[in-house]
Amino acid sequence: MDTDQLPYGSFWLVAVATILMSLILRQVLGGKDTGAKLPPGPWNLPIIGSLHHLVGTKLPPHRAFLRLARRHGPLMLLRLGEVPRVIVSTPEAAMEVFKTSDLTFATRPSGPTLDIVSCGGKGFAFTPYGDHWRQMRKLCIMELLSARQVRRMDSIKQAEVTHLMESVATASSASSSAIIAIGKELARLTNNIISRAAFGGKCRQQEAYLRELAVLASLVGGFSLVELYPSSRLVRWLTGDSRDLRRSHARIQRILADIIQERKEKKQNNASATATATGTPTPTPKEDEDLLDVLLRLHEEDTLGFPLTSEIIGAVIFEIFGAATDTTASTLEWAMAELIRNPHVMARAKLELQQRLGHHRRSTITSADLGDLHYLRMVIKETLRLHPSVSLIHRAAMEDCQVMGYDVPRGTSVMINAFAVGTDPAHWGEDAAEFRPERFEEMSVEYYKQGSKMEYIPFGAGRRQCPGALFASTTMELVLANLLYHFDWAIPGGAGPETLDMGEVFGIVVQTRSSLRLQAVASCHLQDH
Numbered sequence: 114m115d116t117d118q119l120p121y122g123s124f125w126l127v128a129v130a131t132i133l134m135s136l137i138l139r140q141v142l143g144g145k146d147t148g149a150k151l152p153p154g155p156w157n158l159p160i161i162g163s164l165h166h167l168v169g170t171k172l173p174p175h176r177a178f179l180r181l182a183r184r185h186g187p188l189m190l191l192r193l194g195e196v197p198r199v200i201v202s203t204p205e206a207a208m209e210v211f212k213t214s215d216l217t218f219a220t221r222p223s224g225p226t227l228d229i230v231s232c233g234g235k236g237f238a239f240t241p242y243g244d245h246w247r248q249m250r251k252l253c254i255m256e257l258l259s260a261r262q263v264r265r266m267d268s269i270k271q272a273e274v275t276h277l278m279e280s281v282a283t284a285s286s287a288s289s290s291a292i293i294a295i296g297k298e299l300a301r302l303t304n305n306i307i308s309r310a311a312f313g314g315k316c317r318q319q320e321a322y323l324r325e326l327a328v329l330a331s332l333v334g335g336f337s338l339v340e341l342y343p344s345s346r347l348v349r350w351l352t353g354d355s356r357d358l359r360r361s362h363a364r365i366q367r368i369l370a371d372i373i374q375e376r377k378e379k380k381q382n383n384a385s386a387t388a389t390a391t392g393t394p395t396p397t398p399k400e401d402e403d404l405l406d407v408l409l410r411l412h413e414e415d416t417l418g419f420p421l422t423s424e425i426i427g428a429v430i431f432e433i434f435g436a437a438t439d440t441t442a443s444t445l446e447w448a449m450a451e452l453i454r455n456p457h458v459m460a461r462a463k464l465e466l467q468q469r470l471g472h473h474r475r476s477t478i479t480s481a482d483l484g485d486l487h488y489l490r491m492v493i494k495e496t497l498r499l500h501p502s503v504s505l506i507h508r509a510a511m512e513d514c515q516v517m518g519y520d521v522p523r524g525t526s527v528m529i530n531a532f533a534v535g536t537d538p539a540h541w542g543e544d545a546a547e548f549r550p551e552r553f554e555e556m557s558v559e560y561y562k563q564g565s566k567m568e569y570i571p572f573g574a575g576r577r578q579c580p581g582a583l584f585a586s587t588t589m590e591l592v593l594a595n596l597l598y599h600f601d602w603a604i605p606g607g608a609g610p611e612t613l614d615m616g617e618v619f620g621i622v623v624q625t626r627s628s629l630r631l632q633a634v635a636s637c638h639l640q641d642h
């Protein structure tokens with residue numbers, strides 16, 4: 114598999130003697146043996162711990178971990194820089210973490226970068242387990258991703274997908290050799306959907322917001338130098354990562370604060386205009402509320418049992434935006450790349466669409482058409498299995514516990530390797546590394562409902578499982594159905610599928626190394642009728 118270089122390649126820069134000396138001293142003076150039966154792992158070097166086992170492979174972390182796990186076992190202890198991390202690599206080990214000890218592992222690790230992006234614990238995706246997280250999660254499920262909101266978002270998705278279809282049609286009809294930057298288009302599509310869902314429309318500062326979000330995404334993921342050496346002020350000072358992160362995060366919070374303030378003022382003006390006309394203030398019609406409206410209404414109603422401050426509102430919007438956009442866009446991009454690489458899968462998915470939806474041109478396929486598209490659903494499941502966009506799921510132990518007979522001390526950071534779990538040959542067979550959606554014909558695995566085993570976890574599991582899984586899966590089905598129904602796709606210049614770059618760039622979301630660019634022509638079945 115062609116893959117990208119490790120993001121911590123720059124790690125060798127730290128071979129600055131002064132840093133090494135300070136770290137050596139700290140380790141020599143601070144090391145202690147607790148006598149615990151810790152999980153096995155590769156041998157460590159002073160300062161860098163297990164990093165040399167990863168850097169040499171030139172693989173992204175989830176693949177490098179899998180390779181090491183084959184030697185050291187399903188539960189493995191690595192020391193990445195100065196941070197011990199337990200890596201979980203099989204469905205059995207994932208079962209113990211996500212099910213047997215769900216509560217023990219219901220928290221996220223802390224660290225210099227995660228502490229910044231969790232907005233000091235005011236949001237919820239990166240926030241430690243506790244009352245605040247429970248309240249935020251309830252709010253998210255009951256209000257932000259409620260049936261009413263999902264219905265409202267349905268019309269937004271529909272409008273944005275129609276817009277994408279029109280722009281591809283315009284480009285491809287202008288020239289048969291026109292190249293569609295489909296990777297970028299999919300990123301724009303998901304950004305627009307989430308912006309409209311969150312703020313009601315494209316916000317004025319959207320470009321700046323997305324730029325800063327990209328900086329954050331590149332610095333958070335567990336492998337930047339400050340995350341490897343969280344206690345070293347010198348590393349923080351020399352790399353500037355924390356500074357950049359703090360700066361980008363502060364810019365994002367300022368943009369969000371402006372948006373929140375503008376909306377508050379607009380609401381106040383509307384309320385006073387209504388009060389002048391009718392004598393009484395009328396609440397905003399609830400069917401039209403975007404996520405920001407919902408949060409501001411809840412702030413005014415003050416019935417949640419805790420104060421929903423502007424800071425918390427900003428943190429929640431920021432996290433939903435961050436969690437929803439790149440994950441969905443990159444899964445769609447991987448799906449298109451796999452379909453191009455596997456023309457027989459593409460042909461079967463298109464045939465299903467033609468058989469279910471007919472040969473006559475339809476403007477856009479809607480959510481109502483998706484029910485019967487079983488093969489398309491299998492294509493997306495298979496994409497999430499081979500390319501889980503969150504390939505390493507971060508948790509931490511809230512208390513001393515045992516997993517698979519090994520001691521995991523309180524506070525230990527745990528990474529569940531969703532990629533390793535989803536490609537475990539013991540569960541998925543010898544062809545586990547192949548893209549074969551048909552495998553889901555024989556098994557009843559849902560996107561986010563695990564069966565009796567824990568072999569499929571692209572959305573995580575347990576009490577911190579992704580709350581946006583339904584929204585994400587229906588969005589991906591809608592987009593992919595439209596792309597395949599309306600157009601035939603090919604690599605520019607007639608190059609063969611094997612030329613497609615399937616390399617990965619690791620970050621908080623695993624993305625394609627080369628943004629996908631394809632040619633599109635209106636589907637043959639539509640041209641013939």
Ligand code: HEM
Pocket residue numbers: 237238239250432433436437438440441444501502503506507570571572573574575576577578579580581582584585
């Ligand atoms: C293909 C798309 C997506 C994938 C693969 C994905 C995957 C994940 C994973 C693996 C987690 C960690 C789960 C765990 O710890 O067990 C997570 C958490 C989360 N996701 Fe998603 N996600 C996607 C889309 C979305 C969308 C569309 C939203 C919101 C609309 C969303 C919101 C969240 C939030 C808020 C969390 C944190 C939950 C918590 O800590 O309690 N995600 N996601």
